Amino acid sequence: xxxTPSFSRRNVLSAGAAGLVVATASSCSFFSTDPGTGGGDSxxxxxxxxxxxxxxxxxxxxxxxxxxxxxxxEPLVVEAAEPGVFGGTWKSxxxxxxxxxxxxxxxxxxxxxxxxxxxxxxxxxxxxTLEANEDGTQYTITLRKDMKWSDGEPFTADDIVFVVDxxxxxxxxxxxxxxxxxxxxxxxxxxxxxxxxxxxxFAEPTGLFEDECNRNMELINYPKHYAKDFLPAYNDxxxxxxxxxxxxxWTDLWNDQISGEGFWNNVDLPSIxxxxxxxxxxxxxxxxxxxxxxxxxxxSDGRQLPYIDKLSxxxxxxPEVMVLKVSDGDVDLLYxxxxxxxxxxxxxxxxxxxxxxxxxxxxxxxNAMCIGLNLxxxxxxxxxxxxxxxxxIGLSHAINRKELISAVWQRQGEPWQWAPHAESQYYDEExxxxxxxxxxxxxxxxxxxxxxTEKDGDGFRTMPDGxxxxxxxxxxxxxxxxxxxAMAMVSDMVKEAGIRFSVNTxxxxxxxxxxxxxxxxxxxxxxxxxxxxxxxxIDPRWYMPYSAESLWAxxxxxxxxSDGAQGEKPDVPExxxxxxxxxxxALTPDAAERDEIxxxxxxxxxxxxxxxxxxxxxxxxWVVKNRLHNVIDGVPDTYVYRTxxxxxxxxxFISEES
Numbered sequence: 001x002x003x004t005p006s007f008s009r010r011n012v013l014s015a016g017a018a019g020l021v022v023a024t025a026s027s028c029s030f031f032s033t034d035p036g037t038g039g040g041d042s043x044x045x046x047x048x049x050x051x052x053x054x055x056x057x058x059x060x061x062x063x064x065x066x067x068x069x070x071x072x073x074e075p076l077v078v079e080a081a082e083p084g085v086f087g088g089t090w091k092s093x094x095x096x097x098x099x100x101x102x103x104x105x106x107x108x109x110x111x112x113x114x115x116x117x118x119x120x121x122x123x124x125x126x127x128x129t130l131e132a133n134e135d136g137t138q139y140t141i142t143l144r145k146d147m148k149w150s151d152g153e154p155f156t157a158d159d160i161v162f163v164v165d166x167x168x169x170x171x172x173x174x175x176x177x178x179x180x181x182x183x184x185x186x187x188x189x190x191x192x193x194x195x196x197x198x199x200x201x202f203a204e205p206t207g208l209f210e211d212e213c214n215r216n217m218e219l220i221n222y223p224k225h226y227a228k229d230f231l232p233a234y235n236d237x238x239x240x241x242x243x244x245x246x247x248x249x250w251t252d253l254w255n256d257q258i259s260g261e262g263f264w265n266n267v268d269l270p271s272i273x274x275x276x277x278x279x280x281x282x283x284x285x286x287x288x289x290x291x292x293x294x295x296x297x298x299x300s301d302g303r304q305l306p307y308i309d310k311l312s313x314x315x316x317x318x319p320e321v322m323v324l325k326v327s328d329g330d331v332d333l334l335y336x337x338x339x340x341x342x343x344x345x346x347x348x349x350x351x352x353x354x355x356x357x358x359x360x361x362x363x364x365x366x367n368a369m370c371i372g373l374n375l376x377x378x379x380x381x382x383x384x385x386x387x388x389x390x391x392x393i394g395l396s397h398a399i400n401r402k403e404l405i406s407a408v409w410q411r412q413g414e415p416w417q418w419a420p421h422a423e424s425q426y427y428d429e430e431x432x433x434x435x436x437x438x439x440x441x442x443x444x445x446x447x448x449x450x451x452x453t454e455k456d457g458d459g460f461r462t463m464p465d466g467x468x469x470x471x472x473x474x475x476x477x478x479x480x481x482x483x484x485x486a487m488a489m490v491s492d493m494v495k496e497a498g499i500r501f502s503v504n505t506x507x508x509x510x511x512x513x514x515x516x517x518x519x520x521x522x523x524x525x526x527x528x529x530x531x532x533x534x535x536x537x538i539d540p541r542w543y544m545p546y547s548a549e550s551l552w553a554x555x556x557x558x559x560x561x562s563d564g565a566q567g568e569k570p571d572v573p574e575x576x577x578x579x580x581x582x583x584x585x586a587l588t589p590d591a592a593e594r595d596e597i598x599x600x601x602x603x604x605x606x607x608x609x610x611x612x613x614x615x616x617x618x619x620x621x622w623v624v625k626n627r628l629h630n631v632i633d634g635v636p637d638t639y640v641y642r643t644x645x646x647x648x649x650x651x652x653f654i655s656e657e658s
Contacts, residue, residue, distance in 0.1 A: 051304045052086040055293050064293055067304055070152070072144035075304075076124060076297045081630050083299065084307035084653030090628070091332045093322050094287060094313040098509035100261050101639070102336055103287065103313055107273045108263070109645025112141065112213040112220065117647040119534050119636045126155075126220050126272065126296075128196075130213060136205040136589030137183075143196040148294040149223050149270035157198040162224035164190040164200070166231060172251055173259075176562035179586050180212040185563065207594055208586045211538060215640055222258065223270040230254050272296065274306040274650040287313045297650060307653035319481050323347075326623050329354035332654070333631075334623040335644055340482050341410045347623045355626050364638040365617040366421045366432075366532025368409055369486055370542060371395075371473065372552035372611040373524045375575075376568060381463055382523070385450065387572055389609055394446035396435040396612045398497035399490055405615050408486045413615035418542040418605070421533035422616075426599065431606040436613075443497040452498070461498040470500045472523040474514060477505040483526055486614070515551045518558075525551045529617060535640045537585070537598045543605040544578035545570065552611045574608050629653050 049056075051067045058064040094102040114125035126147075131140040147155040168174050168181055177187040184203035192198050200209065213219075228234040230253060235241070242253050257266045264277050264287050274297075275289035289311040297305045316322055322338035325331050327350040339347075344358070351357060373392065377383040385391055401415040415436035420426040451464040463469050473491075475483050484505050491501035506514075514521040530549070531539035541549040545556035553575065558567025560579045570576045578601050585597045620637045622644070630652045637643045 046085055047083040049086055050302065052291060052307075052309055054087070054309055055291070055304075058293070065152070070148065070294045071298070071304065072147040072296050074128065074144055076144075077300055077302075078297050078305060078648055078651055079300045080648070080651035081632070083301065083303075084630060084651060085655055086307055086653075087309050088654030089310040089312050090308050090652075090654065091330060091625075092311065092313045093316050093325060093331055093334070095318070095337060095508075096315045097281065098507060098512075099337075100264055100281075103264055103289065103311065105336070105639070105642045105645055106311065106333075106649050107275050107289070107645065108217065109642035110220065110272055111215055111217055113210075115214055115641050115646050117632050117635050119638075119641060119646065122214050125214075127213065130210065132210060132589075136207065136210075137203075138199055138201045139209055140193075140197065140199050143198075144296060145196050147272075147296050149225075149272060150276045150292040150294055151223075151226075151270040152294055153223065153225050153270065154195075155220075155223075155272060156195045157192045158195075159222065159224045160198055160219050161190050161192050162228065163219050163222050164188065166224075166228070166233065167222055168218075170231065170233075173254065176565040178218075179561060179563060179583075180206075180208040180216065182563070183587055204587050205589045206587055207589045215538065220272065226268070226270050227258050230258050275311050281315070285315055287315065289313075295650070299651065306650035326350075326356070327354055329356065329625065331623070332625040332628045333644075335620075338481070339621055339623060340480060341412055341618050342408070342482055344410070344621065356623050357626055359622045359624050359631055359633055361620045361622065361633075361635050361637040361643070362533075363617045363619045364421070364531075364533040364535055364636050364640075365529045366419060366424075366542075367416055367529025367613040367615065368413055368617045369480070369483055369526050369614045370418055370529050370611060371487075371490070371524065371526050371614070372542075372550075373471070374520070374522055374552060375572065375610070376520065376553040376555045376570075377523070378520055381465065381467070385452075385463065385469075386524075388450045390446040391450035391452070392609055392612060393435050394443045394450060394452075394497065395494055395499065396609075397437060397439050397443035397446065398494045398499065399612070399614070400438040400493055401436060401615055402438070403493075404486055404489055407489065408482050409615060409618060412618040415614075416529075416616045417609070417613040418529060418611055419532075419613070420536055420602070424533050424536055426536055426602055428602070428606065431602070434606070435609065440497055447497060447499070455498055459498060460495075460500045468500075470502050472502045472504050474511055474522050474525040475503055475505045476508040476511040476527075480528065487526060490614075512548075515554055516548050520555055522551065527551060529613060530639065532617075534636050535638050537594070539638075539640050540582070540598070540601065542611070544582060544601050545575055546582070572608075574604050578604050627654050627656050629655055 055064060059066055111125050112127040113122055113130060115122055127141050128144055129142040143157060149155055168177060181188050183206045186203040189201045190198060232238050232250060238250050242250050245253050247253050262269050264281050267277050267280055271292065274292055274295050276292050278290045279288035281287050291306055291309050295305060299305060319338040322334060323343055323346060326334045326347060347358060373386040375387050377386055405411060405413050416432050417434060417436060419428060419432035447461060452461040454462045456462055456468060461469060473487055475487050477484050487503045491503055494501055513519060515525055529542060531541055540546050545553040545560055547557050547561060548554055550557040555568035556570045556575055559569050581597050581601050585594055588594045588597060624631050632647045635643060635647045
């Protein structure tokens with residue numbers, strides 16, 4: 001697996017370009033645009049059927065156009081490991097309002113360019129081609145002729161022009177231009193050439209736009225014919241619509257019905273995804289989706305995908321309920337929340353009774369649990385303390401990682417900091433292992449050096465000014481069930497060094513509400529170590545203040561992502577230097593130059609030791625019902641590419657036959 005995607009300037013990336021169709025270890029190939037002739041009756045249900053029988057019936061009843069009129073003239077062809085049968089309901093689970101990623105990670109990965117399941121190749125997606133000029137200032141996009149939204153309306157260049165000009169050009173929705181859509185302080189200029197061709201021109205060279213086209217769906221998520229009625233510029237009666245929805249401002253309505261949660265809140269929202277919502281969140285005990293009759297992909301025999309007719313995500317209270325349902329055989333795929341190291345033996349013991357199997361994936365996270373102190377804390381005294389490197393080093397030496405690995409992670413993993421994965425091209429053993437030695441004497445030495453030389457009557461160290469010190473650590477309890485117990489152990493460990501930790505478990509939604517840059521209410525928090533392999537420079541959240549996911553300094557991350565227009569300019573010079581380097585990175589088209597810039601960012605991260613890691617992340621696993629076929633083993637697991645979305649779930653199918 002190629003560790004980190006890097007892109008040289010290329011004149012054309014097209015469906016027919018050499019080298020795009022690459023066989024994987026599971027014999028499942030990538031994409032092409034040359035379907036076979038296929039065969040068989042479209043009304044049948046076997047592998048000779050050209051479309052789902054449910055759609056064929058609608059065609060016969062005059063409710064839908066024939067399949068050839070619903071598909072683009074050049075559909076994207078996905079070669080499945082095994083020809084699938086149409087039909088069935090894919091059963092899964094979700095935790096509800098804060099867990100929209102559960103369905104989104106199955107069918108939400110539909111970018112312009114698309115990563116192969118193993119993330120080692122890139123090929124066409126919604127875009128047929130993407131052409132870049134020599135200096136990386138202009139990109140020409142070619143779309144698929146006759147491609148349609150799920151309601152049958154044409155998907156054209158007008159939709160992307162709408163996104164750039166009316167969505168990202170709206171200052172109430174986007175006060176600043178995202179760095180992937182701007183350069184030189186200016187938003188990119190988009191021009192329609194014809195219905196399937198457009199250009200995106202930047203004021204300066206950029207290295208980010210092409211990267212974003214293989215992971216970011218923002219350019220293609222907003223159907224102009226529908227979404228424009230939710231913008232003031234197009235709808236004089238928008239205030240009435242807002243009032244009817246029980247909301248206060250139009251931007252809330254936009255976020256509820258169009259952006260963000262719209263895909264599972266709004267049954268009327270057109271989509272290009274394989275499945276579209278039919279029972280929204282809150283309308284029942286499950287969120288349900290049905291196949292998109294205008295989906296724009298086929299298998300190699302020209303049979304319209306997806307194979308599966310419906311998805312049903314039962315809303316459950318917590319991961320423990322998930323464990324019970326999976327163990328009882330009621331879930332076709334478990335890939336989030338409950339698939340922890342602690343639960344793996346439970347699922348392994350129930351495979352025969354539940355008719356399931358465990359499928360290993362590849363960890364791209366470099367850490368099972370990162371502890372981030374808020375270096376941009378609102379309280380000046382805590383900000384100063386947390387920014388003190390000796391304080392962070394002292395805490396790190398007070399943690400017995402081997403004990404944690406044994407008790408919490410089933411003896412899987414080794415002590416590790418916020419540093420790239422051992423398989424990464426950026427791997428640095430010293431970076432990964434620094435300050436991981438459990439040594440209370442070393443801990444005391446560094447805590448003393450941080451100015452915490454005095455203790456209260458209970459033996460806890462006090463702040464330099466004599467005030468008591470408690471570090472409150474926010475833990476999203478339902479996201480990773482092992483974190484609360486791990487943090488309870490860490491709390492006991494650092495107590496021996498005279499530091500009081502308070503473990504604050506909470507719902508994931510509240511966790512995000514507290515940490516985002518404009519709120520910045522958290523003292524400290526935990527998350528896993530995303531960005532360790534295959535996506536290091538794409539998701540450098542732990543190495544520099546990058547996004548709202550950089551919980552150790554979200555106001556600084558806002559400053560970075562807004563090109564300095566929002567957030568807070570870091571008061572730590574090294575963090576500001578990293579931001580300026582990553583701004584340069586964004587404007588650099590040359591892959592080798594970008595690699596050197598990112599290496600500089602990592603060198604600063606190593607020297608500054610922004611926060612505390614615990615241990616390497618075990619390879620994630622899925623629990624898969626045996627009736628679910630074409631599931632690929634060993635795929636890299638990362639939210640960046642919506643795992644399992646990049647593993648082509650549209651080719652998975654349900655069959656009780658082995």
